[in-house]
């Protein structure tokens with residue numbers, strides 16, 4: 001039931017914007033890797049993956065022209081985009097099955113130092129699942145070529161991610177980097193039913 005509703009929502013996202021759809025899949029995949037390194041399994045892992053798969057669903061209320069705008073956003077446009085965690089929460093909270101995932105999604109743009117949104121929560125107030133999605137989300141955004149900025153490359157990527165410590169959770173970043181190194185050693189295997197994450201093959205020295 002939970003999975004079929006999630007799939008239906010993903011289908012809506014796919015019809016709305018292909019990039020947002022593939023971004024959700026990559027973020028879910030990376031979040032899962034991080035969680036496994038942190039010893040998160042079972043129901044907690046399932047909730048995390050579902051929240052990651054739907055974390056930006058609130059963007060379906062934002063015009064795609066605004067999401068894909070190549071120029072700098074005005075402050076008003078940025079305020080509109082910042083509404084997406086709250087909009088996602090409003091959608092998901094009404095379904096009992098998504099009760100916790102809705103809270104995780106609501107907090108995915110909160111930051112350790114209180115500089116995030118929508119509430120400016122501090123580290124102790126942010127759910128661990130949201131901290132994991134925040135790292136996965138940030139990393140995937142750095143890897144992606146977007147109309148408003150070019151993709152970062154290899155070493156630059158990891159240096160920038162390390163530079164996010166303080167805003168993003170240090171333990172989560174380290175867990176992610178440990179997984180990247182481990183997969184490099186073992187050889188990355190992407191399954192067809194997940195998604196290709198080719199940049200995880202990039203060198204991390």
Ligand SMILES: [Fe+2]
Nearest residue numbers: 055056084109
């Ligand atoms: Fe987001």
